[in-house]
Amino acid sequence: MGDPVSRAFGKFTYGVYVVGAAHGGRVNALTCAWVMRVSHRPPLAAVAVGKTRFSHDLIARAEAFSVNVLAEGQVELARRFGLVSGRDIDKFADVPYRTAVTGAPILKGVAAWLDCRLVGSFPAGDHTIFVGEVVEAWAGDKAPLRYDPRDYWG
DSSP, X not given: OOSHHHHHHTTOXXXXXXXXXXXXXXXXXXXXXXEEXXXXXXXXXXXXXXXXXXHHHHHHHHTEEEEEEOBTTOXXXXXXXXXXXXXXXXXXTTOOEEEOTTSOEEETTOSEEEEEEEEEEEEETTEXXXXXXXXXXXXXXXXXXXXXXXXXXX
């Protein structure tokens, strides 16, 4: 992170999210930090997903995705969904979850979650920005996990 642009982006703050989708009998999710609300009415959320990620095509085909807001203390869960590919392993083995209205996976024990129906997607460099309308949501009392790159790239 030596160049000025990387150093400036390094000062941005993010939460830690597990974004999931299910299609064709496959369920997968990946850890994301680039997630945001984009509209009040209707309630819309956007996620940026790398085009080479296995979950990228699942989201596009499912036309739906979940956003699981990880809670403080869930760094290991973030690593599980972020440091290996769903092409190679079942990331959900031994991880408690349920299926949302759209079919997307909702993790147990998170701070909050959204279930979104895809309403648009936009190319953004090496990522795609997926925009979804929130069809169901829940929030508990747990504090959200904040992204610290040292937890992953240490």
